[in-house]
Amino acid sequence: MTEREITDDVALCEPDGRLNPDAVGWSRAPRHDTAGIGRGWRGFGRNKRWEYWAVMTPEHVVALTTSALDYAALHQVWLLDRGSGVEVDEVAIAPLGGSAVLPHRLGAGPVRSRTRKVAIAVDELPGGTRLRARTDRVELDVLVARPEGRELLAVVVPWSDRRFQYTVKDVGRPASGWLSVDGARVELPAGSWATLDHGRGRWPYRASWQWGVGFAVDGGRAADGTRHTVGVQLGGTWTRPGPTTENGVFVDGRLHKVGEELEWTLDREDLLAPWRVRGARLDLTFTPGHDRASRTELGIVASSTHQCFGRWSGWVTTVDGGRLDVAGLDGWAEDVAQRW
Numbered sequence: 001m002t003e004r005e006i007t008d009d010v011a012l013c014e015p016d017g018r019l020n021p022d023a024v025g026w027s028r029a030p031r032h033d034t035a036g037i038g039r040g041w042r043g044f045g046r047n048k049r050w051e052y053w054a055v056m057t058p059e060h061v062v063a064l065t066t067s068a069l070d071y072a073a074l075h076q077v078w079l080l081d082r083g084s085g086v087e088v089d090e091v092a093i094a095p096l097g098g099s100a101v102l103p104h105r106l107g108a109g110p111v112r113s114r115t116r117k118v119a120i121a122v123d124e125l126p127g128g129t130r131l132r133a134r135t136d137r138v139e140l141d142v143l144v145a146r147p148e149g150r151e152l153l154a155v156v157v158p159w160s161d162r163r164f165q166y167t168v169k170d171v172g173r174p175a176s177g178w179l180s181v182d183g184a185r186v187e188l189p190a191g192s193w194a195t196l197d198h199g200r201g202r203w204p205y206r207a208s209w210q211w212g213v214g215f216a217v218d219g220g221r222a223a224d225g226t227r228h229t230v231g232v233q234l235g236g237t238w239t240r241p242g243p244t245t246e247n248g249v250f251v252d253g254r255l256h257k258v259g260e261e262l263e264w265t266l267d268r269e270d271l272l273a274p275w276r277v278r279g280a281r282l283d284l285t286f287t288p289g290h291d292r293a294s295r296t297e298l299g300i301v302a303s304s305t306h307q308c309f310g311r312w313s314g315w316v317t318t319v320d321g322g323r324l325d326v327a328g329l330d331g332w333a334e335d336v337a338q339r340w
Contacts, residue, residue, distance in 0.1 A: 002259065003026055003244050003245070003257065004024065004026070004243075005025060005027065005028075005257075006023075006025040006026065006027040006031050006032075008031065009032075010022055010023045010031055010032055011023065011032070011033050011036070012032045012034045012156065012164075012200065013035070013036025016042075017036050017039075017043065018162060019160075019161045021161075024243060025155075025244065026153065026244060026257060028151040028152065028154075028255050030105065030107060030152070030168055030198075032105070032154065032166050032200075033105050034104050034105065034200035035104040035105075037166075037201060037202065038068060038070070038102075038200075043162065043202045044070050045071055046070070046163065046202040046205075047069070047070045047202055048068075048069055048070075048165075048199065048201055048202070048203050049067065049068045049069075049097075049100070049102045049199065049200050050065065050067035050068070050197070051064075051066045051067070051102060051111045051196070051198055051199075052067075052196070052197040052198075053122070053131055053144075053195070054195050054332070055144075055179075055188075055193075056175075056193055056195075056215075057189055057191075058082070059081070059082055059189070060079060060082060060186075061079070061080040062077070062079045062080075062138070062140060063077075063079075064077055064120050064122075064131060064133050065078075065113075065120075066100050066101075066111050066113040066122070067100065068097030068100040068102060069097070069340060070096070070097065071095070071096065072093055072095060072097075073093070073094045073095075073097045073098070073099045074092075074093050075091070075092045075093075075099065075100070075113035075115055075117075076089070076090065076091045076092075076118065077089075077090050077120065077133045078090075078292070079138050079181060080290060080309065081181075088137050088138055088181060090118055090135035090137070090138070091117075091118070092113070092115040092116070099113065099114045100112070100114075101114070102200075104200075106154075106168055106198050110123050110124075111123075117135060117136070118133075119133065119134045119135075120132070120133045121133070125143070127146055128143050128144055128145045128173075129196075130142070131143075131144060131177075137182050138180065139179070140178065140179035140180065141177050141178055141179075142175050142176070142188065142194070143175070143176050143177050144173045144174070144196075145173060145174040145175070145176070146173060147173075147253060150173070150253035151254055151255040152170040152171070152196075152255070153168070153169045153233050153248040153257070154166070154168045154169075155167055155246045156244065157242055157244050157246070158242060158243070158244075159242070163201075163203065163204050164201055164202060165199065165200075165202075165203065165238075166199070166200045167197065167198065167199050167201075167246060168199075169197060169213070169246065169248075171195045171213055171215055171233050172195065172215035172250065173193060173195070174193055175192040175194040176188055176192065195213050195215070197211075205339060205340070207238060207337075207338045207340070208237050208238065208336060208337040208338065210234075210235065210236035210264045210333065210334065211234070211235055211236075211334050211336070212232065212233075212234035212277060212284075212286060212332065212333040213231075213233060214230075214231065214232045214284075214286075214326075214329030214330065214331035215229075215230070215330060216229070216326075216327075216328050217229045219326050219327065220251065220316070220324035220325065220326045221324060222323070222324055223322075223323065228251050228252050228324060229251070229253070230249070230324060230329060231249070232248075232249055232250070232284065232312060232326075232329065232331075233246065233248045234246075234247055234277050234333075235247055235262075236261075236264040236277070245258065245259060245261060247259075247262055249281070249282065249316045251324065256317075256318045256319045258279065258281050258282065261279075262279040262282075263277070263278045263279065264276075264277055265277075265278075266335060268335065271291050271308055271335070272288045272289075272308065273288075274288075275308075275333050277333075281316065282314065282317065283314045284313070284315075284326070285313055285314050286311070286312050286331075286333045287311055287313070288308035288310040289309060290308065290309045290310070291306055291307075291308045292307040292308070292309070293306050300339065301339060301340055302339045303336070303338045303339070304336070304337045305335075305336045306334060306335045306336075307333075307334035308333050308334065309332045310332070310333075311327075311328055311329060311331070312326065312329035313327045313329070
């Protein structure tokens, strides 16, 4: 499909709260002001705002979530010991959204989860983003660098002028700092990285999606033998049918937008079997090693999530048709169904 690239700042919503048609498209930098989401009673119950960071190291995965869903706020610090497979999870749910601080524009202000069980602070600094979090068992202080000239993928996905989502995916930023589990502090090793999922929108009651991320320094090899840093950002299901997708390939920090719906193949009876994601511009296999499974049933609110961690391999192409064979891209693939 032909997708519109947005190069100027734009408001996500019209003054009456409906989707601004000029906001539909994608960008390489955060261009959207989302002040209309979560303000007043417009679309109450359908407004969803969140900030999700995943920090990947060879030994650990740490995920931080600050979210406001109108009627409740959910905050979470989740950690995986990749060697043992042991998970450490702390979730705090608070009524309405007062415990969450989320800026109307990416990077325009701090992010805060303010509860007794879970405390998260995200602050923009010159050259990077500082992530801090604390629970009874886990603590971390991580600086996620922002290399000069690197690009991200921001997309507005419309279902109608009343239901729409703005998402920013910033994949593979270098991470340094430390984390502590049960008082045992470890420094993040060289090669650690982080990815951001920034979301603001108004969702239908039922939704499902797939999401995949992979990244590796020197993870891609061109036909001439040169090596390149490669990241992939892959989505499925939730953007259909529509004028935009959330698919892209990053090569040496440059975004190559993939403007097509991708075919996801996975076995829901065996999610640790290989997954496959295919399109005209890429063909990737994901080999999982750990399934983070969660299920929630709270009356009208329910969710089923499987987020698998592993490695991606296969091939991708750039916008000019150059092919890269990729291998060893560390990351995840998830399959989610929501009633919210």
